Structure formats: C-alpha cells, structure tokens
Amino acid sequence: MTEPNPPAATFTPHPDLPPPAATTGVIGWLRANLFSSPLNALMTLLVAAALLRWIPPILDWLIFSADWSGSSRQDCTGEGACWVFIKQRLGQFIYGFYPEDQRWRVNLVWVIAVVASWPLFLKRNRLQVPAGLFMLFVFPVIAYGLYTGPLFGLPHVETSQWGGLMLTLTIAVVGIAGSLPGGILLALGRRSKMPVIRTLCVTIIEFWRGVPLITVLFMSSVMLPLFLPEGMSFDKLLRALIGVVLFESAYIAEVVRGGLQAIPKGQYEAADALGLNYPKAMGLIILPQALKLVIPGIVNTMIALFKDTSLVIIIGLYDLLNSIQQAAVDPNWLGFATEGYVFAALLYWVFCFSMSRYSQHLERRLHTGHKR
Amino acid sequence: MRKSSHSAAVVTAALLAFAGTAHAGATLDAVKKKGFVQCGVSDGLPGFSYTDDKGNVSGLDADLCRAVAAAVFGDATKVKFTPLTAKERFTALQSGEIDILSRNTTWTSSRDTALGLNFTGVTYYDGQGFLVNKKLGVKSAKELDGASICIQAGTTTELNLADYFRANNMKFTPISYDKSDESAKAMEAGRCDGLTSDQSQLYAQRIKLAAPDDYIVLPEVISKEPLGPVVRHGDDEWFDIVKWTLYVQVAAEEYGLTSKNVAEAAKTSTNPDVKRLLGAEGEKGKDFGLANDWVVNVVRQVGNYGEMFNRNVGDGSPLKIKRGLNALWNQGGLQYAPPFR
Numbered sequence: 209m210t211e212p213n214p215p216a217a218t219f220t221p222h223p224d225l226p227p228p229a230a231t232t233g234v235i236g237w238l239r240a241n242l243f244s245s246p247l248n249a250l251m252t253l254l255v256a257a258a259l260l261r262w263i264p265p266i267l268d269w270l271i272f273s274a275d276w277s278g279s280s281r282q283d284c285t286g287e288g289a290c291w292v293f294i295k296q297r298l299g300q301f302i303y304g305f306y307p308e309d310q311r312w313r314v315n316l317v318w319v320i321a322v323v324a325s326w327p328l329f330l331k332r333n334r335l336q337v338p339a340g341l342f343m344l345f346v347f348p349v350i351a352y353g354l355y356t357g358p359l360f361g362l363p364h365v366e367t368s369q370w371g372g373l374m375l376t377l378t379i380a381v382v383g384i385a386g387s388l389p390g391g392i393l394l395a396l397g398r399r400s401k402m403p404v405i406r407t408l409c410v411t412i413i414e415f416w417r418g419v420p421l422i423t424v425l426f427m428s429s430v431m432l433p434l435f436l437p438e439g440m441s442f443d444k445l446l447r448a449l450i451g452v453v454l455f456e457s458a459y460i461a462e463v464v465r466g467g468l469q470a471i472p473k474g475q476y477e478a479a480d481a482l483g484l485n486y487p488k489a490m491g492l493i494i495l496p497q498a499l500k501l502v503i504p505g506i507v508n509t510m511i512a513l514f515k516d517t518s519l520v521i522i523i524g525l526y527d528l529l530n531s532i533q534q535a536a537v538d539p540n541w542l543g544f545a546t547e548g549y550v551f552a553a554l555l556y557w558v559f560c561f562s563m564s565r566y567s568q569h570l571e572r573r574l575h576t577g578h579k580r
Numbered sequence: 581m582r583k584s585s586h587s588a589a590v591v592t593a594a595l596l597a598f599a600g601t602a603h604a605g606a607t608l609d610a611v612k613k614k615g616f617v618q619c620g621v622s623d624g625l626p627g628f629s630y631t632d633d634k635g636n637v638s639g640l641d642a643d644l645c646r647a648v649a650a651a652v653f654g655d656a657t658k659v660k661f662t663p664l665t666a667k668e669r670f671t672a673l674q675s676g677e678i679d680i681l682s683r684n685t686t687w688t689s690s691r692d693t694a695l696g697l698n699f700t701g702v703t704y705y706d707g708q709g710f711l712v713n714k715k716l717g718v719k720s721a722k723e724l725d726g727a728s729i730c731i732q733a734g735t736t737t738e739l740n741l742a743d744y745f746r747a748n749n750m751k752f753t754p755i756s757y758d759k760s761d762e763s764a765k766a767m768e769a770g771r772c773d774g775l776t777s778d779q780s781q782l783y784a785q786r787i788k789l790a791a792p793d794d795y796i797v798l799p800e801v802i803s804k805e806p807l808g809p810v811v812r813h814g815d816d817e818w819f820d821i822v823k824w825t826l827y828v829q830v831a832a833e834e835y836g837l838t839s840k841n842v843a844e845a846a847k848t849s850t851n852p853d854v855k856r857l858l859g860a861e862g863e864k865g866k867d868f869g870l871a872n873d874w875v876v877n878v879v880r881q882v883g884n885y886g887e888m889f890n891r892n893v894g895d896g897s898p899l900k901i902k903r904g905l906n907a908l909w910n911q912g913g914l915q916y917a918p919p920f921r
Contacts, residue, residue, distance in 0.1 A: 286790065296633055297633070299635075300631065300635055304635075305631075305635050308635075368660070368662065426667070429668055430667060430668050430671045431671075433671060433672075433675035433677060434671060434674070434675060436675075521623075521665075522665055522667070523665070523668065524623050524662070524663040524664050524665050524668060526663070530623070531631075533624060534623070534624045534630065534631050534663075535631060536624075537624040537625060537626045537630045537784075538626070538630045538631065538632060538633075538638075539626045539627055539630070539784070539787065539897055539898040539899050540632075540633070540898055542626055542784060542787040542788050542898070543787060543788035545761075
C-alpha cells in the first residue's frame, strides 16, 4: 500500500506566546519590585498601610480642609491649615520691612538678575562673556544702588528695613559670590611654596573653619561694637555678610584643595613644560579641571550656606524664617506658626533643589569623558 | 526668655566695665541732631513688640519709645526700631547703637548696677502665674494642692513653683517640657491640670489653645518680674526724660486725660495739677529740655498709660490681659506717678 508522501512539512514556528502574565505589565513590575520575597511583601504592605494612614490627613490639612480666602483669623475654621495668614503676610515674608511703595526696586533687581544671567545657563553662546562680566562687575553696583537708593536719587532704604526672602537671597548670593573666589585663593595659597603665604592661608582656613557660624555672627554683632571707638558703628548686615563670606571661604578652600590634589602630577608638569607661568598654568590647565571635579562639593557647601543664612536670626536680622516667626507672634495671628514653617520649608526646598538640579546639569555639560 | 540671658549679661559685664563709663554726655542733643529716637525692642513677643499686618512695629514696648519720640520731637513717628535678641540687648545699649532699650527687660539689681544701666520705671508688672482649665473649678492658686503642673524644664519658673508650693504647704506633680507650646498641648490633652509661666506669656499661650474660653489665668502672681525701659548710666538728663515720659502717661490716666480730650483740656482745664502737667501754667518743659507742651504731645499721639495698655495687651487686644498689678495705685494696682510740679 502506497500512500503519497505527505507534503513536505514546512516548519512554521509557533507564534510567540505572551510572556507569563505574572512577569509583565503592572503585575510583573509589582512582583519584581514590591513582592519579590515574603519579607519584601511584608515591608510593602506595612509601608502602604503607613502611607494610607498618614497621607490623607496631611493632604486634608494642607489642601482640602485648609482655609484659603479671607483676611483675618476669624476666616480660619481651624480644621485645616490657615493659608490666609500666609496670604496676608506674604509681602512681609518676601520684602521684610521694605517700604511698600518702593518694592518695585527689589523686583527690578531680581528681573535684571534673571535676564542678565540667562545666557550663562544656556549652551555656549556669544552673549556669555558680556553677561558674565555684567553680572560680576555691573550688577552688584546696580543691585546695591537700587536696594539702598541714594545712588540713583531714590529714597534711602536702610539695611535694617531689608528682610524676608529678599534678605535671605542677598546674604546667600553675596556669600556665594564672595566665598568662591576667596576660597579658590585660599586653596591656592595653602598649596603655595612660599612659607609666609602658606602659613597665613592655613591659619585663616583653620581658624574660620574651627568656629561655628553662629559664633561668628554673634561676635560680629555683640562683641565687635565694644572694641570699636564710640560712635563708630558698622552696618549690622555688613558685619554679618563679612562674617558669612570669611566663614564660607574657608570651607570652599578645603573643597577646592581636594580638587587640586586630585589632578595628576603630570598635568602640573605639562603646564611647566609648556612654559606657562603660574597664573596661566593654574587658570588654563589646573583650575578648570580641579573645579569641575569638585562641583558636587561646592554645591553642597552652597546649599548649606543658603540654609545657614537663617542663623542671622540670632543677631536680629529679619530673614525669611525670622519674618515668619515675627508674624506668628502678632496677637492677631497667634497659633498659626505651623503654617508659617511649612511655607518656609517649601521656599527653602525650592531654592535648594534648584541649586542641586543646576549642579547636575553643569556636571553633564562639562563632562569631557574622563568620568570614571 | 528673660531669664536665660543672665549668664550672657554677666559675661559681657566685665567687657562693659570700660565701655560703660565712656558714655557721659547729652544723649538728648545727639537724638535731636539725628532726628529720631533709636529704640531697641524684642525680636517678637505678643503684645509687647511685634510686627503688624502693615509692617509697623507695634506693642507696649514699642509705644513707650513712640511716647519718648513724641516728647522730644512732638512727633511720635520719629522713632526707629532695632530688633534685639535677649543676648544682644545690653551690648546694643552700651555701645550706643540704641538710645533706649524697651524690650520687656526685668529690673534686677545687678543689671541696674554692674551692667551700667538705669531702669527708668516699670511699664508692666509681670510675674509668674497659672493657667488652668475652668473644669477644675479652681479660683485661686491656693486651691491647687495635689495638682499636676506643666512647666518648662530648666527655667527659674521651675524653682519659683517649687518654692511657692512648699511655702503654702501644698503638694504638686511637675511635668516638664522643653517648649512652652509643648506644655500647652499637654494641658489640652489633659496630661496636667494647669501650666505655669509669666502671666503675660500665659495670655498669649491661651489664645493658641483650641478653646481659649475654657481656660483661665488665676489671679495669684508668685514671682516679681517688673519690666521696664532701660537707658545707659551717665546721662541723667536723658534718664529723666524717659522716666517722666512714662510717669506723665500714668498721671494723665489718673486725671482722666486721654488722646481724645487732652488738647481740649490743655486749653480749658481749671485743675491746677492738669494745667501744670499740660504746660498751660509754668515752664516745666524747660526743666527737661523739652517743649512746654510735650505732655500734650505724648498723650495726644500715644495716649495715656491705660490707653496704651488696653490697645496692646488689654481688652482692646486679642490678649485681653487684666490690669491687675498694672492698674493705677488708686484702683488697687501699682502704677503711681510722683507729683508733677
């Protein structure tokens, strides 16, 4: 019996089965990340329970039961946060005692700062050099002139009237702008071969790094006036600013020194072999590499500095935090300090987080393939 | 707050020894020359000095400086305020940064002498008191036997409390907290029957409670905390001006002169005391180096003592502090002005 050969079977692979339902999609992700072992499953459940327990009341307090409109404490029911308090006092939190009809000057300074420094945050472009020079040399004069007044024929506003976020930013920006060059110089001086300069720099660094900032501020405000001749008094804010700059310079110096030490000896020798003198060798070869290495450390110090500005509270300057505390002791608003602190935390977080993001961006931009 | 500054004060005292004596001379002239009174106030204390919605420094302490400005310049707005922490306050006064320290500072002998300062009077008689729940049905601190009391740890408040209960042969259970807000919360939660602190603080603390009306401040005051303005040693003329600015406000209240009627009274009053006080008779202003109608300016622009008290801490304010010891002498209090003649 013969049968015709069956037609040659052509191999057709079975179409791919979908992956097991338990390893894909939401369920797969959940299994892999949240329930991969009994212990992890237990932890997940505990954390979820905790979140469910805590998040709704917090949101409820912050948003759903909060009072948003009104103008006095009677408008607050007390069930949720009373944002009316923040709303009523916002002007003081931002500008301190700066006269209301003069606040445009502060705004103008901020607008100039943002517009003029914008090119610096973009990719390499032609405007960067003029913008940098403007921010370094012209902007401080403009800002000082607008803030205080007489330089441009505006009414004089004393530094004791500065306050709120404006003061916090002023201290932070002056601190950063002053301590970075100061710190670099101190770091270079500490590695100098000249004994006098080296000893001087080591002494400065170790002295300022060895005392707490709060002591520096306290000395500048309480002790210094006693040693000055009578009738001679420095501006309180100026004293604080000098203290902050000296203090932060010492920290930056040590961060930068770390970067200088991380540069291989060959780079120094190469600079010498090219016949570059000291400023050129440092400015063109060593510092660009060293500073790039220590961006995280520098930004770390800057963020710490930004938050440390709130220490000026102990010398009676009304920075953001102190303005809020001050408003919270107004008998008309007693008992709303929590809202104030939440608001302060939010503002501080926004600024610090922006600085952190910017530093990451900067690291990526300056990344030249040497990262290990 | 006031107590913690003792050690700082002592530390600075030695340094001040040489600085303190150097400030003889006419503060009044210097003040007139610069055109304003520089006044040191606290960095925030409800009712005494705080910033209002418009950014003005308000409160009893601030108003006293306004009164001095009204006395010197005839204009209560010619004053600038320096907020000072408890630790800075004496140095600021000593170094000449401020002309008056009006920062609820307790009058003590060591401050009056060794620190080289002069207390010009008492703007507010404070003292430690008790805040209790009305449910206890207690009307006096003497009935607090066996009560549990919330206190701030490590303050003299704690010692005063122990002394008071021992002197009255009563028992109590102290429950310590680090912060005054914590002890208030503890009292609300029923952890203690009452809490103790300076009376002016108790009233501020009460506002923060969820149901302020359920709590009362007991009338007893178990410690002395006379708060007043301070000036430097060595300028008696300025000392007199600040001292009498408060006295004339007290006197004005006694004679029924208010910010509303004082200008009228200066013209029409027939009472010789009032006429002398308001400069309608005699040349008393000259003795102070001030304008003859300086009292009118003070009372018209800042008010008499009672008005100042009510507006900032009394019934006209959210604090609603009773006059108590701060009532006039003829109404059972301690506020008494020497004769103006």
